[in-house]
Amino acid sequence: MNIEELERLIANDENVHLELKKTTGELKDGMHTACAFLNGAGGWLVFGVAPKSLKILGQEVTDNTQREIAQALSGLEPAVSIDIQYIDVPDRLGCQVIAMYFEAFVWGTAPYTYHGSPYYKVESTTKLMPRNMFEERLRANKPNYYAWERQSADDITIDDMDEKLIRGAIRLGVEKNRMPATALTEPLSDVLRKLELMNDGVPNNAAAALFSTKLRGYTQMQLRLARFRGINKIEFIDNQRVEGNFFQLLDAGMAFFLKHLNMSGKIVGFRREENMEVPAEALREALTNCLCHRQFEKYNLTPSIAIYDDRIEIENPGVLPPQLNTETIKQSHSSYPYNPIMAEVLYRTTFLESWGSGAFRIMEACKAQNAPEPKWSINGGFICVTFVRPVTDPMKTPVGMQLGLNLNQVRTKYEPSTNQVKDLILAVSEDYLSTGEMMKTCGLKSRLRFRTTYILPALDEGAIERKYPDIPNHPRQQYRLTEQAIEWKRGQKKSL
Numbered sequence: 001m002n003i004e005e006l007e008r009l010i011a012n013d014e015n016v017h018l019e020l021k022k023t024t025g026e027l028k029d030g031m032h033t034a035c036a037f038l039n040g041a042g043g044w045l046v047f048g049v050a051p052k053s054l055k056i057l058g059q060e061v062t063d064n065t066q067r068e069i070a071q072a073l074s075g076l077e078p079a080v081s082i083d084i085q086y087i088d089v090p091d092r093l094g095c096q097v098i099a100m101y102f103e104a105f106v107w108g109t110a111p112y113t114y115h116g117s118p119y120y121k122v123e124s125t126t127k128l129m130p131r132n133m134f135e136e137r138l139r140a141n142k143p144n145y146y147a148w149e150r151q152s153a154d155d156i157t158i159d160d161m162d163e164k165l166i167r168g169a170i171r172l173g174v175e176k177n178r179m180p181a182t183a184l185t186e187p188l189s190d191v192l193r194k195l196e197l198m199n200d201g202v203p204n205n206a207a208a209a210l211f212s213t214k215l216r217g218y219t220q221m222q223l224r225l226a227r228f229r230g231i232n233k234i235e236f237i238d239n240q241r242v243e244g245n246f247f248q249l250l251d252a253g254m255a256f257f258l259k260h261l262n263m264s265g266k267i268v269g270f271r272r273e274e275n276m277e278v279p280a281e282a283l284r285e286a287l288t289n290c291l292c293h294r295q296f297e298k299y300n301l302t303p304s305i306a307i308y309d310d311r312i313e314i315e316n317p318g319v320l321p322p323q324l325n326t327e328t329i330k331q332s333h334s335s336y337p338y339n340p341i342m343a344e345v346l347y348r349t350t351f352l353e354s355w356g357s358g359a360f361r362i363m364e365a366c367k368a369q370n371a372p373e374p375k376w377s378i379n380g381g382f383i384c385v386t387f388v389r390p391v392t393d394p395m396k397t398p399v400g401m402q403l404g405l406n407l408n409q410v411r412t413k414y415e416p417s418t419n420q421v422k423d424l425i426l427a428v429s430e431d432y433l434s435t436g437e438m439m440k441t442c443g444l445k446s447r448l449r450f451r452t453t454y455i456l457p458a459l460d461e462g463a464i465e466r467k468y469p470d471i472p473n474h475p476r477q478q479y480r481l482t483e484q485a486i487e488w489k490r491g492q493k494k495s496l
Contacts (some may be wrong), residue, residue, distance in 0.1 A: 001085050001099055003056070009044060010054050014124045017043035020051040023059045027072045029126075035076060035104050035114040036121040039129065039137075042104030043121075047090070048097035058095030061086060069098070075115045107322055111137040136319070148297040149206035149339045152199045160214040161203060163188055165247060169349035178348045195348070196341050206341040208247045209296065220296045223249045224304035225256045231308050237448065241302075246291050248341070250351075253305055255281070260307050261389075262456070275369060278312060278387045282365035282374070288383045290316040292346055293338045293383075301381070309472075312387040320383060326376040329359045351459050391472075403412065412464075414484040420453045421463055425485045426492065427485045432467050432478035455479070 014020055019033040024047050037043040048058040059065075073082060080102070087097040105111075111118050111134055111464075116130035139146040170191065173179035177361065183191055192198045197207035215221045227238040238260065242252040262277045276283070286327035290303050294316040320329060321336035335341035335356035346352035353361070362385070363373055372388040416422040427441045435447065435455065444450050458464045463485040468474040481489070 001087055003087060003090060006046075006049075006056065006097060008086055010046065010049055010056075013054065016041060016121050016123055017050055019043065019045050019124075019126070020054070021045070021047045022057065023047060024065055024068060027068060031075060031114050032119050033121075033126045034073075034100070035112050035117075036119040036126045037102035037104075038076070038080065038112040039105050040121045042102055045100045046097060047099075048095070054214045056089055056097060056208075058087075058089035058092050058097050060094055061096045061098065061306075075078055077113050077116075078110050080112075107137075110139050110141045125421075143340070147339070147341075148295075148355075149204065149209070149341050150199070151205050152202045153205050153212070154217060156203050156208050156212055156214055158189055158192070158198075158201075158203060158414065161188065161192070161207065161211045162213050162245070165245075166191065166211050169247075169345075169351075172351075173349045176350045178350060180319075181453065195345050197345065203386050204251060204341075205296065206339065206345070208245075210342060210345060210361075212245055215243060215245065219299050220294075220302075221245065221249070222302045223253055223291075224302050225253065225305045226304070227260045229254075229309070231310050233306070249303075250284075250287060253291075254284060256305060256307075257283050257312075258419060261312075263305065277390050278371055279365040279369045282362045282371075282387070283312070283314075285358055285362050285365070286314045286374070286387075288346070288352055290314050290385075292342050292352060294318050295338065308389075310389055310391075312389060313384055314387075315379070315382040315384045317381060318383050319381075320376075320378065326378065329376055330363060330373075332356075332360070385450055414488050416458075416463060416488065417461055418453075419462065421458045424454045424458055425463055425481060425489050428464075428479075428481060430481050430486055432480045434478050456467040 009018065010020065010472040012018075017037075019030065021030050021038075024030075026047070030045050030047065033043075034045050037045065050054055069084065069100075073080070076138075082100050082102065085099045087099060088098060089095045111129070118134045119126055120129045121127075122132070135146075143150070166188065167184070170179055170183050174181050174184055183194075186194075189198065189201070189211065189262075190202065192207055197204060197210070203212070208215065209221060212218075222241055222243045225232075225238070225240040225242065226236060229237050238256075240256070245253065257276065257278075257280070263275065287305070289437075294303055295318040298317045303316040304314075306313045306315070318338060320326070321338075322335060323336060333356045335343075335354050343352060343354065347354040352358075359376070366373055366387075373384045373389075374388075377384045377386065394420075416425060423442060424438070428438055433441070435450070439445070439447065439450050442450070442454070444454075455464070459466075463483050464479045465482050466472065466474075467478040468476075468481070471477070
């Protein structure tokens with residue numbers, strides 16, 4: 001580097017890639033910055049330039065100066081080899097600027113420390129690296145040593161593995177050519193060993209999380225499930241906490257979706273196809289990712305599903321890979337599994353893909369059903385995927401409306417689908433009534449049961465209609481019989 005190149009380098013002042021020091025009297029602070037450069041995007045450390053005025057001053061460089069620099073650089077771990085440049089300053093005889101360039105950090109290599117402390121850059125400021133960031137880099141550098149999934153499981157043996165579940169998963173892998181057919185007949189211990197689920201004959205944590213029937217003490221293997229009334233967490237409609245292995249939690253989560261989300265009907269040809277209001281494929285993929293890619297070492301944190309009137313949130317303890325953010329995850333990207341052993345097993349048994357396509361397939365499933373695109377966010381150490389629920393429920397649109405038929409064509413064929421809907425039609429009048437008034441008329445006390453077995457089915461088949469159809473959760477919502485229900489009711493009275 002010559003003086004002209006130096007002038008161009010410092011022209012834009014200090015930034016994330018440039019630190020200026022007046023003299024090597026600030027060598028210690030300079031090494032903090034050097035460590036930060038090595039842990040970040042790289043940059044220049046320059047001695048002999050006034051930081052505020054950007055005036056090139058230089059300094060006298062003696063043998064002692066060079067020894068001090070070498071001694072300071074030796075405090076960096078891992079050791080680095082730095083090309084130190086000395087640039088003569090015109091009109092200042094015997095003065096030189098000292099410039100050093102530090103390469104950018106490469107993910108997967110060991111993080112750097114200076115005298116045992118790691119540093120990183122936040123814009124032009126050098127700071128101590130947070131512990132979680134440092135540990136994440138250590139883990140990426142030595143996954144075999146630090147990964148929770150690779151550690152031997154506590155008090156769990158091969159007899160605690162669910163062999164039926166394992167054999168069923170293997171069969172799926174063989175059918176999709178992701179596993180050899182010989183895996184179907186191999187001893188269980190050999191299968192687990194080849195899947196890297198054993199440490200010296202003992203199941204590891206990955207094996208326990210995936211297939212164990214004994215998970216006492218594994219507080220990580222839980223899933224919180226909640227259905228809230230409204231759009232906040234003030235009032236529960238349903239609140240559960242389930243525990244089990246990966247597959248048990250996946251099944252419990254999907255069952256919870258089926259319990260609380262509405263189904264929509266669509267006529268294809270002469271058939272009625274049922275779809276969940278948010279695509280089941282998208283929810284399943286998001287929940288699979290949630291359970292597979294979570295940070296299991298955070299034993300006191302639990303993944304969760306929260307269903308509100310307007311949205312669904314699936315959260316898991318963790319962070320996005322450094323290569324991704326909440327927007328780039330939606331784009332084509334490589335796969336960066338947090339728990340690679342579990343991810344590989346789930347890939348080979350067809351429950352997961354290995355090409356970083358999870359977010360893309362979630363969005364494609366939503367697009368195919370004309371559902372809004374989900375959003376990814378980071379919230380207090382949790383990764384959250386949010387799905388928007390329809391403002392108006394497709395399931396509550398009468399089939400005749402979906403067919404585009406005149407209602408008169410449908411009325412003559414109407415027959416209530418359940419005894420509960422029949423009782424509701426016979427009990428209520430043609431005037432608008434609140435939920436409480438209808439419950440009183442029907443002689444029922446459980447609001448949840450009344451909603452799920454009376455109101456929702458009646459809305460689904462067009463037996464009742466809302467006073468505020470565009471705002472299903474209106475605080476003063478009321479219901480009345482539709483024309484087809486009134487006509488059916490009159491027919492019942494005539495037959496008596």
